[in-house]
Amino acid sequence: MAKILITGGAGFIGSHTADALIRQGHSVRALDPLIPQVHGKERQRPAYLHPRVELLEGDVRDPDALKEALKNVEVIYHFAALTGVGQSMYDIRDYVDTNVTGTALLIEALLKERHPLKRLVLASSRAVYGEGSYECGTHGRIYPQGRDQSSLGRGEFAIRCPICRRELRSVPTEESRPLNPLSVYAWTKREQEEIVRFAADTYGIPVTILRYFNVYGSRQSLTNPYTGIISIFYRKLKAGLEIPLYEEGLPIRDFVHVSDVVGANLLALGAPLPWGREYNVGSGETHRIGDIAQALGAAAGLPAKLTKTRDFRVGDVLACSADLSRSREELGYWPKMKLAHGLREFAAWADAASTGGAPPSGESSEPAEKEREELQRFGLMGTSARGS
Numbered sequence: 001m002a003k004i005l006i007t008g009g010a011g012f013i014g015s016h017t018a019d020a021l022i023r024q025g026h027s028v029r030a031l032d033p034l035i036p037q038v039h040g041k042e043r044q045r046p047a048y049l050h051p052r053v054e055l056l057e058g059d060v061r062d063p064d065a066l067k068e069a070l071k072n073v074e075v076i077y078h079f080a081a082l083t084g085v086g087q088s089m090y091d092i093r094d095y096v097d098t099n100v101t102g103t104a105l106l107i108e109a110l111l112k113e114r115h116p117l118k119r120l121v122l123a124s125s126r127a128v129y130g131e132g133s134y135e136c137g138t139h140g141r142i143y144p145q146g147r148d149q150s151s152l153g154r155g156e157f158a159i160r161c162p163i164c165r166r167e168l169r170s171v172p173t174e175e176s177r178p179l180n181p182l183s184v185y186a187w188t189k190r191e192q193e194e195i196v197r198f199a200a201d202t203y204g205i206p207v208t209i210l211r212y213f214n215v216y217g218s219r220q221s222l223t224n225p226y227t228g229i230i231s232i233f234y235r236k237l238k239a240g241l242e243i244p245l246y247e248e249g250l251p252i253r254d255f256v257h258v259s260d261v262v263g264a265n266l267l268a269l270g271a272p273l274p275w276g277r278e279y280n281v282g283s284g285e286t287h288r289i290g291d292i293a294q295a296l297g298a299a300a301g302l303p304a305k306l307t308k309t310r311d312f313r314v315g316d317v318l319a320c321s322a323d324l325s326r327s328r329e330e331l332g333y334w335p336k337m338k339l340a341h342g343l344r345e346f347a348a349w350a351d352a353a354s355t356g357g358a359p360p361s362g363e364s365s366e367p368a369e370k371e372r373e374e375l376q377r378f379g380l381m382g383t384s385a386r387g388s
């Protein structure tokens, strides 16, 4: 049984991973400063965190905290990060500092302490791909660049073949394709990958990179206005508010339940994998955002007031879903949770966690509006005049 450190271990994915590791007999330490955006102003140890998790309230960017956290550790899950795509587009320094510098300092500490490790697992993201993969009937596989703001402004949401201009079909995204990050968050995740891959090649650190798709489930912060679309939709449903669907609710995502993500995290611990290799962690299913909002309403037993808008956010992608061939073959990863069941699990938890619709931490009553206002202020949101 191993001593395991989870950076960001008091968060959504970290705490579920800790539960599963403890069930397997491992001992778990979390290094987490309980940032207010995720944990509320009180910054208290979350009630959901397993009592046997040793929580060190510290920052991954603090070398002393890192040194303390690394004592006797054999395995690290590096989850500490700021995670809001929209927010990353203007709070650039914070994102680079936490995600990139934090990862660099972790590797530096491992090197300077000459710390032997059995495994370092990095939580990366599907965001590193940018737009997902596409097919043109004539020109085959295409990896489109991001959509530019003026096309979006003209209502051209669709992705077209750069050669024949025909509309492309979205297909599952494979790990080996070129990366094309379209937001600051995405490029910090790519940089994290680069740093740990370098550490694998140069210092022989046994690294596994997991690219999570859109993760949902219980414990996903209900107060963070910048991330977790299912949490954001839930709050609106609960408050009886209208849900505005950007790009008419047509964007396609791969929503993977946290229990499947935890499954992949455990597999990454044991499997004999080539160092530095990347694996997609998705559900393998695709859903339009509008359908997700509808399904969440059904799961929560709340009427969904959906409004299709022609608003768009700069940096958003139209479609991205996981090709799981490599993960199945090398990691043995087979996701199990069906969306309807996973949404019911989330809704039951969220209902209990949000007393009478009030946010658990006493944050502002409608946090998603905060992101919208900020994006508008920085010219990172637009509305298209007409359809494509």
Ligand SMILES: NC(=O)c1ccc[n+]([C@@H]2O[C@H](COP(=O)([O-])OP(=O)(O)OC[C@H]3O[C@@H](n4cnc5c(N)ncnc54)[C@H](O)[C@@H]3O)[C@@H](O)[C@H]2O)c1
Pocket: 007, 008, 009, 010, 011, 012, 013, 014, 031, 032, 033, 034, 035, 038, 039, 058, 059, 060, 061, 078, 079, 080, 081, 082, 083, 098, 102, 123, 124, 125, 126, 211, 212, 213, 214, 215, 216, 220, 221
């Ligand atoms: N949730 C998703 O859909 C998703 C998708 C792709 C990738 N990821 C990645 O998975 C990881 C975990 O995400 P999550 O959804 O659990 O987010 P989360 O916000 O619930 O958890 C992140 C935790 O990191 C902590 N943290 C923030 N700054 C820190 C710092 N400087 N030092 C140490 N800890 C710090 C926070 O307090 C929080 O508890 C992140 O790296 C994220 O980029 C998440």
